[in-house]
Amino acid sequence: MAFSRSCSLLFLGIFCTCGFVDPYRVGVGIADVTGPVAEVTFMGYAKLEQKGMGLHLRQYSRAFVIEDNGNRMLFVSVDVGMIGPAMRKEVLERLNRKFGTLYNEQNFILSGTHTHSAPGGFLMHLLFDLPSLGFVKQTFTALVSGITQSILRAHNSMVEARIFLNSGELLNVNINRSPAAYLFNPEEERNEYKYDVDKEMTQLKFLSAYNNEPLGVINWFAVHPTSMNNTNRLVSSDNVGYASILFEEYANGGLPGKGPFVASFASSNLGDVSPNIKGPHCLNSGLPCNDVSSTCDGEAKICIASGPGRDMFESTRLIATRLFEKAKELWGNGNEQEVLGPLRVGHQFVDMPKQTAHYIARNGSSIKVRGCLPAMGYSFAAGTTDGPGEFDFKQATLTGNRMWNTLRDLIAAPTSDEKECHYPKPILLNTGKISFPYEWQPKIVSVQVALLGDVAIGAVPGEFTTMSGRRLRKAIAAAYQQNGRSVRKVIIAGLSNVYSDYITTPEEYQLQRYEGASTIYGPHTLTIYLKVYRELTNSLLLDRKIDPGPNPPDFSNKLISLVPPVIFDCSGFTNRFGECIQQPHKRVKRGEVVKAIFISGNPRNNLMHGKTFLTVEKFNKENWDVVATDSNWETKFIWMKSSKLSPNSEAIIEWETGSKTELGTYRIRHIGFYRYIFGGIHPYEGLTEAFEVVDN
Ligand SMILES: *[C@@H]1O[C@H](CO)[C@@H](O)[C@H](O)[C@H]1NC(C)=O
Numbered sequence: 001m002a003f004s005r006s007c008s009l010l011f012l013g014i015f016c017t018c019g020f021v022d023p024y025r026v027g028v029g030i031a032d033v034t035g036p037v038a039e040v041t042f043m044g045y046a047k048l049e050q051k052g053m054g055l056h057l058r059q060y061s062r063a064f065v066i067e068d069n070g071n072r073m074l075f076v077s078v079d080v081g082m083i084g085p086a087m088r089k090e091v092l093e094r095l096n097r098k099f100g101t102l103y104n105e106q107n108f109i110l111s112g113t114h115t116h117s118a119p120g121g122f123l124m125h126l127l128f129d130l131p132s133l134g135f136v137k138q139t140f141t142a143l144v145s146g147i148t149q150s151i152l153r154a155h156n157s158m159v160e161a162r163i164f165l166n167s168g169e170l171l172n173v174n175i176n177r178s179p180a181a182y183l184f185n186p187e188e189e190r191n192e193y194k195y196d197v198d199k200e201m202t203q204l205k206f207l208s209a210y211n212n213e214p215l216g217v218i219n220w221f222a223v224h225p226t227s228m229n230n231t232n233r234l235v236s237s238d239n240v241g242y243a244s245i246l247f248e249e250y251a252n253g254g255l256p257g258k259g260p261f262v263a264s265f266a267s268s269n270l271g272d273v274s275p276n277i278k279g280p281h282c283l284n285s286g287l288p289c290n291d292v293s294s295t296c297d298g299e300a301k302i303c304i305a306s307g308p309g310r311d312m313f314e315s316t317r318l319i320a321t322r323l324f325e326k327a328k329e330l331w332g333n334g335n336e337q338e339v340l341g342p343l344r345v346g347h348q349f350v351d352m353p354k355q356t357a358h359y360i361a362r363n364g365s366s367i368k369v370r371g372c373l374p375a376m377g378y379s380f381a382a383g384t385t386d387g388p389g390e391f392d393f394k395q396a397t398l399t400g401n402r403m404w405n406t407l408r409d410l411i412a413a414p415t416s417d418e419k420e421c422h423y424p425k426p427i428l429l430n431t432g433k434i435s436f437p438y439e440w441q442p443k444i445v446s447v448q449v450a451l452l453g454d455v456a457i458g459a460v461p462g463e464f465t466t467m468s469g470r471r472l473r474k475a476i477a478a479a480y481q482q483n484g485r486s487v488r489k490v491i492i493a494g495l496s497n498v499y500s501d502y503i504t505t506p507e508e509y510q511l512q513r514y515e516g517a518s519t520i521y522g523p524h525t526l527t528i529y530l531k532v533y534r535e536l537t538n539s540l541l542l543d544r545k546i547d548p549g550p551n552p553p554d555f556s557n558k559l560i561s562l563v564p565p566v567i568f569d570c571s572g573f574t575n576r577f578g579e580c581i582q583q584p585h586k587r588v589k590r591g592e593v594v595k596a597i598f599i600s601g602n603p604r605n606n607l608m609h610g611k612t613f614l615t616v617e618k619f620n621k622e623n624w625d626v627v628a629t630d631s632n633w634e635t636k637f638i639w640m641k642s643s644k645l646s647p648n649s650e651a652i653i654e655w656e657t658g659s660k661t662e663l664g665t666y667r668i669r670h671i672g673f674y675r676y677i678f679g680g681i682h683p684y685e686g687l688t689e690a691f692e693v694v695d696n
Pocket residue numbers: 229230231304310311312313386
């Protein structure tokens with residue numbers, strides 16, 4: 001097909017005129033996956049008290065189906081911290097019931113955007129579910145059903161399509177948060193690159209083959225969605241999620257999350273990459289922190305990175321806008337090149353602790369290395385400058401202390417062989433040896449590669465650092481060269497299919513910053529990946545059969561969950577659900593924030609997928625038109641109980657007006673469900689009185 005299509009371009013100059021040319025077919029779909037917006041701890045910062053208290057931006061799943069000559073691939077990017085194998089498996093089971101094996105282990109890439117402001121408890125591996133008090137079925141189900149829904153929409157929207165590749169440099173969006181570790185990489189290697197983080201955005205653009213109508217876009221750029229920090233309590237898809245909403249609004253108009261155009265900003269090798277570009281400073285003195293340990297006078301908790309905005313909301317908006325503007329420029333600047341050629345996708349489960357590989361040392365000698373059982377180092381507990389840890393740990397810790405080692409040994413003591421395997425990482429949690437009540441961290445990971453002509457996508461099971469990602473791109477490109485072919489672009493799809501924490505280079509590992517301490521299969525985790533990705537790419541290029549590898553264990557029947565359910569809601573003796581107990585001001589000047597308070601039920605009673613907890617409505621002669629929902633940037637839905645154990649609760653709705661807000665008459669509606677004390681979940685609604693937005 002590669003030949004026939006380029007032949008049509010070369011000799012006829014007109015696409016689709018050769019009878020034997022068959023273009024790709026592409027479908028795109030979006031669906032709501034928002035989890036419980038209250039009372040569940042967010043996944044990412046591992047901060048127990050960072051529990052949801054409402055909603056700023058809904059979480060979405062964005063699906064892209066690509067077909068070439070009967071070969072399919074399914075790429076899905078989800079506004080979620082990361083992906084667990086059980087999530088992927090459950091989605092596949094639902095798809096299998098409808099489509100047989102059309103979508104399968106081999107051709108389905110499920111990638112998380114890595115937002116740190118969405119509810120947790122969906123991963124099953126115990127270490128990752130600890131901050132959310134175990135498994136949270138409601139989060140898991142919201143994700144699985146929303147992801148499936150987005151795929152069905154993509155499946156049903158497939159049309160003949162053309163795919164284009166473009167890329168460009170974007171500055172002022174990311175910095176390295178472990179620059180001292182980056183400097184451990186060989187100087188010759190560092191000299192190949194201008195920056196210590198990747199500044200390139202890579203874009204795949206999808207157009208209908210009939211009329212060039214825009215269908216969708218995927219943009220990869222390496223940056224952590226940690227513009228919203230660990231004090232945020234409103235569910236948010238963070239910088240990349242808002243960039244998606246901005247692009248979709250630009251293409252579709254209308255309200256967020258409704259399609260038909262779908263724009264994804266997907267994760268990449270973001271391991272050591274922060275969006276907080278003002279860099280880390282000491283909260284007490286305002287001075288930069290110690291570069292190696294990220295401490296201020298020995299304390300890690302007060303060394304925090306922020307920026308570029310005044311507060312985290314403005315930082316999120318600025319980073320998102322820069323991402324969106326760059327993507328829009330790539331979409332329209334005319335430098336794109338058409339992607340042509342056959343599609344191949346392959347997936348393999350790999351048991352990391354059982355792997356060996358060869359590492360070429362700097363003196364040129366080849367050393368046999370191995371994977372270790374999973375373990376976390378001391379510096380893991382220090383957290384990062386995007387969100388420091390809770391205890392008195394520091395990054396770059398190379399020796400353990402007696403108290404924590406004693407505690408560690410009570411849970412699972414590492415053998416001298418295990419200590420040696422992870423050296424120089426001092427083990428804080430020997431997770432690979434803990435099986436109570438079930439696995440804490442995975443041993444079996446997903447390795448997956450998709451080839452779309454001369455564009456390759458390596459889907460990776462965790463957070464590759466900048467240099468790890470660069471080495472992986474070279475390894476995949478080497479497989480092409482080995483076959484006498486060249487590759488135009490290698491894309492890294494981050495946080496795909498399973499979560500196995502970080503992957504640093506063996507050199508970065510030596511400093512044991514947070515990322516090194518969280519490289520769980522030891523110093524040569526990357527060395528092993530370079531080998532298996534190269535082999536997998538080679539097999540795909542040669543059309544060889546791929547060994548599926550060992551199946552990961554299923555412990556879904558052993559899960560522990562400690563999040564209490566909603567018992568019942570109460571509106572108080574004199575009030576009713578949905579009653580507005582604080583009206584907005586009658587006249588609001590553009591630029592002011594409108595605020596209303598309603599008697600509410602617990603938002604966990606119904607997640608309102610595809611719907612909204614609030615609407616802002618504008619009066620237009622005879623109708624009230626909805627101008628914003630709970631997923632618009634300008635609105636915030638804040639939910640709180642009247643007191644800690646009380647069944648009474650209130651919803652505070654804020655709507656930020658601005659220079660673009662039309663003058664006129666408005667009202668705000670709150671929509672929800674309450675759980676009745678004698679059973680059942682019932683809908684309610686409430687409205688404010690009308691108010692005017694006037695000129696300043
Ligand atoms: C989070 O951001 C807010 C501003 O929005 C700031 O006041 C606070 O210090 C930051 N906290 C942390 C822990 O980063």
